[in-house]
Amino acid sequence: MSDATVSPTSLSLARARAQTPGRPWLAWIAAAVAAVFALYFVFSLYVAGQTLWALGALILVGIGFAIYLTNWSAAAKYTFPGLTAIFIFIALPLLFTMQIGFTNYSSNHLLSFDRATAYLLEQTTADESSLHEFSLHRPSDSMLVAVLVNPKTNEKFRSELILNSSGTSPIPVASTPHSLGDGLSIRERIAMRDYVQRLQFALPTGEVLSYASLREFAKVTPVWKQNADGSLTRAEDGAVYKPNDKTGFYENEAGDRLTPGYTVNVGFANYARMVSDENFRGPFISIFLWTLTFALLSVFFVTAVGTTLAVVLNWEALKGATIYRTLLFLPYAVPGFISILVFKGLFNQNFGEINTILNALFGIKPAWFADPYLAKVMLLIVNVWLGFPYIMVLCTGLIKSIPADLYEASAIAGAGPLTNFFKITLPLIIKPLAPLLVGVFAFNFNNFVLIALLTDGRPDFLNTKVPAGTNDILVSYTYRIAFKDSGSDFGLAAAISTVVFFMVAVMALLHLRMMKANQEKR
């Protein structure tokens, strides 16, 4: 750095010294505001019944304030935000995934026990004998009138309504002989549903009517009553349902279940399915094998194409190598989600350009998306297109560092380019390249975006219970189990993710070890 850079900064420093120490109270106000907000956040979590999460958040907030309000560690003041972000959004989700893998969390078991119980207790049933037809009228712009008609006696009741009233107490209605003609249309009533649902009317007899359906008000009673032992009794017939913490449902003695269920721990049940459930194991093993094959073949082809190009482009006799290199780098620069979708269109069986060309040249129209093997071939072709520039760039750098006199010596010995490649270039670049290839393998092992955007794993295996695609890889399969098909079996998906997690851990450690070994050699 030259002196020119130093002097302006020291000037601004002098200014900074003059300014900053004058306003410590500003920092305290900011801290107080942050504290109030943080405590509100923690408190809301606690009130919502998420005690464990609230505790975790409280600890994190506490550490944060301890770091910034004391002089305990200067370094922590700088690392805390970044490391916290990594912890919350990388480490925590991984741990949380493992935990979910031991539960039955799914669309049938979405709620916690408390929330599921509360949901059931909120269920109400309308008393048929007290049903009143309900209509809304707007005689003038500022006036809203509700009319209730008893369908049996044809007795009419009416009341003026005040919009946006909190409406906690029942509104008295008075008997009236007049009818007001046509009321508001269904569409208008649907638009007002949130408001109407909160209304209650008190008949002259003292009976209170609540919202029963879009057209009707009636006397409404809760379906369930909670007993002291935690079981629920149906008011109508006295049937008792007990919570079963093994299945995550309220059940009666005959085993009938109430929906929604709730989330419970199921131990290793999800893992047991992978090993012992025949219907599930079959496609699971095929998917696992295809994941390995896909990742290995991708690495192989990408490396083959990439190194070949790097070697050829590094040839001094070749003119215009820079232009070639730039053009060949293009696939890497185009955003993946666009190029993959472009291929999806190009490979389309009927009007895709690739089949148009193949048809013109050879008279064939391969069914790239319907045939499992062709789909796999297509995935590999697209993946090589996407991936070779990366290896090409890496190898170019590595080849440049090979001393030229090695090639001079081999030229004197009369060796050809192939001998050069296999005896000099390859042995010298394979060591530094190997850990990066492990990285490419790990990347393709989890290359979710390619599968999700190109084939979605289809075509599917026939006759499997859990839908599975013939060219799904493990991660796209878990995505499908969790987010695509109706079951939304998050627990099972998390269990598979955990298995993949350990496989990736092995690859990651291998990668790090090879990197380290390379660095030490240098």
Place this chain on the structure above:
Amino acid sequence: MAIVTGKKNQWRVWAAHVFLIALIAVTLFPLLAVISISLRPGNFATGSLIPTEISFEHWKLALGMSYMGADGKEVHPPFPVLLWLWNSIKIATISAVLIVALSTTAAYAFARLKFKYKTSYLNTMLLLEMFPRVLALVAIFAIFERLGAHFPWLGIETHLSVIVAYLGGVATHIWTIKGYFETIPQEIEENARVDGATLWQTFYRVLLPMAVPILMVVFVLAFIGTIIEYPIASILLREEPNLTLAVGSKYYLQDQKFLWGDFAAAAVLSGLPITLVFLFAQKWIVSGLTSGGVKG
């Protein structure tokens, strides 16, 4: 290199040129084809690669304009591409700014300050970064689903949830910035310290102005990284007006409704700027590649 070249070598050079040109033709075919398709009338027509008849109907739709179809009916844009592009740019810009802020401060501590377990932190970060986020999708979904039950502004279907979820990806950037900081001589900061500057002042007023280039690079990298991100955005955003480009583009090419021409125009429109930014930043990205990052 003074090697005598013979006739045989001349042949090889020509062969290499032919090989490379053929390969480039194959490589660039999809990119050129998509441009040509975007200018070709109709969504199903198969025509020659160089369009015989130029039509801007797909481009009008991509830009949010309607046009009069051949049958006299007005054709409306199938998807709000510009809105999606705006969503993407908004999310990517905010995330990238926050990521730069988080990683710069952390990198400063790792490059300049002494503290316990520094190496362990750095290695753990590197290890964690290798686990693809796809594996934790269920947990990320569950976290935001639960948060959203109490704080609707941070739940599913909010852009804030996506931005917040992206903040975890700072580890590689911390490494990159730390590496750059270490190339800046420490003496300047030491002088400032001697002159009485606080730690924050040496960081903010002395080191940061010298590190602007790397901050730009990290910003561009984080921006591209988030704008092309698919998995997390696809589970947190589902409703059409909320989608990002990466999630929305897929809907053009559904089996039941294959809008090939409309997609082509939208793809060129949105892909071109990102590609140009990438090529522009290529120099730095390539130097980052060798340290082991793989683009998603």
